[in-house]
Amino acid sequence: MTRMPIVKALNTSLRKALETDPKVLIMGEDVGKLGGVFRVTDGLQKDFGEDRVIDTPLAESGIVGTAIGLALRGYRPVVEIQFDGFVYPAYDQIVTQLAKMHARALGKVKLPVVIRIPYAGGIGAVEHHSESPEAYFAHTAGLKVVTPANASDAYWMLQQAIATDDPVIFFEPKARYYDKGEVSTEAIPDPLHKARVVAEGTDLTLAAYGPMVRVALEVAAAAAEDGRGIEVVDLRSLSPVDFDTLQASVEKTGRLVVTHEAPVFLGMGSEIAARISERCFYHLEAPVLRVGGFHAPYPPSRLEDEYLPDLDRVLDAVDRALAF
Amino acid sequence: MTVDSTAGAGKAPRAAKKAAPRTRAKAKAPRTATTAAAPELVQLLTPEGERVEHPDYSIDLSPQELRGLYRDMVLTRRFDGEAAALQRQGELGLWASLLGQEAAQIGSGRALRDDDYVFPTYREHGVAWCRGVDPLNLLGMFRGVNHGGWDPNQNNFHLYTIVIGSQTLHATGYAMGAQMDGTDSAVIAYFGDGASSQGDVNEAFTFAAVYNAPVIFFCQNNQWAISEPTEKQTRVPLYQRAAGFGFPGVRVDGNDVLAVMAVTRAALERARTGQGPMLIEAFTYRMGAHTTSDDPTRYRHDDEREAWALKDPISRLRTYLADNGLADEEFLADIDAESDRMAKRVREGVRNMPDPETLAIFDNVYADGHALVDEERAAFAEYQASFADAAAGEGH
Ligand SMILES: Cc1ncc(C[n+]2csc(CCOP(=O)(O)OP(=O)(O)O)c2C)c(N)n1
Ligand SMILES: [Mg+2]
Numbered sequence: 001m002t003r004m005p006i007v008k009a010l011n012t013s014l015r016k017a018l019e020t021d022p023k024v025l026i027m028g029e030d031v032g033k034l035g036g037v038f039r040v041t042d043g044l045q046k047d048f049g050e051d052r053v054i055d056t057p058l059a060e061s062g063i064v065g066t067a068i069g070l071a072l073r074g075y076r077p078v079v080e081i082q083f084d085g086f087v088y089p090a091y092d093q094i095v096t097q098l099a100k101m102h103a104r105a106l107g108k109v110k111l112p113v114v115i116r117i118p119y120a121g122g123i124g125a126v127e128h129h130s131e132s133p134e135a136y137f138a139h140t141a142g143l144k145v146v147t148p149a150n151a152s153d154a155y156w157m158l159q160q161a162i163a164t165d166d167p168v169i170f171f172e173p174k175a176r177y178y179d180k181g182e183v184s185t186e187a188i189p190d191p192l193h194k195a196r197v198v199a200e201g202t203d204l205t206l207a208a209y210g211p212m213v214r215v216a217l218e219v220a221a222a223a224a225e226d227g228r229g230i231e232v233v234d235l236r237s238l239s240p241v242d243f244d245t246l247q248a249s250v251e252k253t254g255r256l257v258v259t260h261e262a263p264v265f266l267g268m269g270s271e272i273a274a275r276i277s278e279r280c281f282y283h284l285e286a287p288v289l290r291v292g293g294f295h296a297p298y299p300p301s302r303l304e305d306e307y308l309p310d311l312d313r314v315l316d317a318v319d320r321a322l323a324f
Numbered sequence: 325m326t327v328d329s330t331a332g333a334g335k336a337p338r339a340a341k342k343a344a345p346r347t348r349a350k351a352k353a354p355r356t357a358t359t360a361a362a363p364e365l366v367q368l369l370t371p372e373g374e375r376v377e378h379p380d381y382s383i384d385l386s387p388q389e390l391r392g393l394y395r396d397m398v399l400t401r402r403f404d405g406e407a408a409a410l411q412r413q414g415e416l417g418l419w420a421s422l423l424g425q426e427a428a429q430i431g432s433g434r435a436l437r438d439d440d441y442v443f444p445t446y447r448e449h450g451v452a453w454c455r456g457v458d459p460l461n462l463l464g465m466f467r468g469v470n471h472g473g474w475d476p477n478q479n480n481f482h483l484y485t486i487v488i489g490s491q492t493l494h495a496t497g498y499a500m501g502a503q504m505d506g507t508d509s510a511v512i513a514y515f516g517d518g519a520s521s522q523g524d525v526n527e528a529f530t531f532a533a534v535y536n537a538p539v540i541f542f543c544q545n546n547q548w549a550i551s552e553p554t555e556k557q558t559r560v561p562l563y564q565r566a567a568g569f570g571f572p573g574v575r576v577d578g579n580d581v582l583a584v585m586a587v588t589r590a591a592l593e594r595a596r597t598g599q600g601p602m603l604i605e606a607f608t609y610r611m612g613a614h615t616t617s618d619d620p621t622r623y624r625h626d627d628e629r630e631a632w633a634l635k636d637p638i639s640r641l642r643t644y645l646a647d648n649g650l651a652d653e654e655f656l657a658d659i660d661a662e663s664d665r666m667a668k669r670v671r672e673g674v675r676n677m678p679d680p681e682t683l684a685i686f687d688n689v690y691a692d693g694h695a696l697v698d699e700e701r702a703a704f705a706e707y708q709a710s711f712a713d714a715a716a717g718e719g720h
């Protein structure tokens with residue numbers, strides 16, 4: 001067990017993948033000497049060479065498109081998109097090609113491409129550096145979408161994503177890069193697409209993922225002081241979603257609040273609310289409530305504290321759900 | 325005027341030939357592609373401040389105009405330095421310095437007419453200055469109070485664009501419109517060496533060529549895209565890209581304000597007279613970090629920077645002005661005083677820049693309104709008010 005921040009856990013995981021599988025490649029802008037703008041790939045080019053840790057031209061469509069070609073040739077590219085807002089030039093390649101190619105080839109080809117995307121806000125950045133575009137990808141059949149919330153999951157989920165024979169969009173909560181946690185490289189990890197109950201409670205289920213897990217745990221702690229037991233579920237995987245774990249929790253608590261930074265309208269919370277309403281109709285004591293971003297562009301950084309769902313806003317929804 | 329898109333073709337493509345090795349041996353991108361060879365670099369003022377002639381480009385400026393260019397560059401550099409200082413003091417979240425690129429920006433910016441239109445990246449503070457955009461307005465997005473903060477149509481200076489390369493297409497479309505309207509206005513799109521790799525930029529070249537649009541593609545090749553040197557983007561000098569699209573390209577000494585102005589004027593004249601687009605590669609250097617978040621010591625050597633410091637755009641013009649009796653002590657002192665005043669105004673202006681109202685989050689999302697935005701705004705206002713009510717309640 002070693003205590004390390006998420007950014008180091010990711011770096012360690014990439015190093016391990018490069019060591020164990022000669023087909024693993026890292027591609028992206030500034031991933032070489034610089035080690036990426038967040039230093040996730042720090043030192044990897046020095047140790048594994050420019051052929052395996054590749055500084056690409058500044059063209060996201062090119063990066064993903066060539067990663068597809070490399071995957072067709074038997075490689076396992078791990079692509080870095082520098083920031084959430086810069087994945088869109090690659091969106092066409094991801095949605096029209098990467099996601100569908102296995103099906104079109106009647107299963108004859110596999111596309112083991114991992115696309116790492118630092119996402120979400122809270123770092124005081126300029127436009128396009130704070131967005132949460134996960135729903136666009138979860139909405140696309142053929143892609144798997146996951147997001148770790150702690151160092152151990154960062155390490156293991158990246159290992160598992162790289163080992164997956166399908167394309168995986170790997171969202172990294174950039175505002176949590178320096179959150180530290182214990183990482184055991186010997187442990188037997190949970191399956192990649194399994195949700196996890198990270199705090200137990202009997203009064204209400206609070207589902208969160210990525211950067212919002214920390215907030216959800218703060219909510220549970222605050223509610224506990226008022227004598228309310230909040231069960232926090234870290235979804236971890238956004239496609240597929242582990243509805244069984246959620247269902248079990250909601251059958252126990254009878255209430256569900258879902259929170260994410262992404263806009264509420266047609267966000268992950270919408271699908272979760274619909275599914276849980278179908279599965280747990282007779283157990284629900286209140287409608288499923290969602291807390292998230294607004295139907296507005298991510299605001300300039302001086303407003304992001306107001307825009308982002310925080311302890312107060314989630315507690316407000318918890319109160320409303322409990323008051324039903 | 326002969327602006328031949330294949331100029332230098334006889335000498336340059338050595339690098340291009342090497343790019344397709346017959347063996348499977350690892351092909352190394354030759355550094356000569358974009359640096360040492362420097363074919364056909366248009367220069368009118370040497371780094372030593374000496375006026376030289378070029379067969380295709382000339383310029384004849386009055387003493388006052390020359391002094392004006394000097395003043396623009398000095399004030400722009402001062403503004404840039406002030407903004408960097410404000411970032412260090414926590415007043416700005418980020419700053420993208422243009423240090424070293426003053427001549428590329430002032431030379432091109434001052435070649436424009438008021439009715440021309442500019443599509444900048446995020447680093448065109450010098451061009452903004454030429455357009456008359458209040459420097460304070462540039463700082464709003466770097467402080468985090470807005471995403472742009474000026475009316476693009478007031479100075480024909482579009483908002484800064486952060487997504488690399490996008491604006492080149494907007495510029496092309498705008499130019500297509502200007503042409504359809506029967507005006508002789510031109511459009512200039514700024515972008516970087518890194519941006520030249522983006523699909524959008526290459527599509528902009530295609531559209532501009534096909535529609536013969538009056539757009540100038542102004543590439544500031546500052547040798548770096550964050551940590552990646554230009555060799556990671558191209559194996560031919562960037563200006564030569566234009567030939568394949570069917571319009572001329574030229575490489576100019578980007579630290580020579582006179583040459584940049586001459587070349588930009590020529591390109592604008594072509595555009596105005598229906599001869600279509602042109603690519604200008606201003607060969608320059610990013611003297612500072614990519615932005616205040618960047619640490620260039622991780623990827624480049626100081627000696628490169630030192631070599632470029634000898635080609636400084638401002639000192640060569642100062643030498644020229646001094647040697648020719650065009651600038652005396654008083655002139656230089658006046659500019660210093662003006663710089664100080666401007667810097668003070670910027671400092672105070674930034675410190676007093678108010679944070680936006682929270683509900684501004686919901687402003688201007690749509691031109692014609694939207695029910696969901698209205699609903700969310702109302703709900704959020706109510707939510708916020710509940711805290712005020714609670715606070716008031718506690719007071720009783
Ligand atoms: C589509 C997109 N991808 C990545 C980025 C992140 N990024 C910001 S600036 C930059 C390098 C740009 O280099 P260049 O075009 O040479 O312009 P310079 O910064 O040197 O002026 C990168 C990769 C971005 N802003 N947009
Ligand atoms: Mg550059």
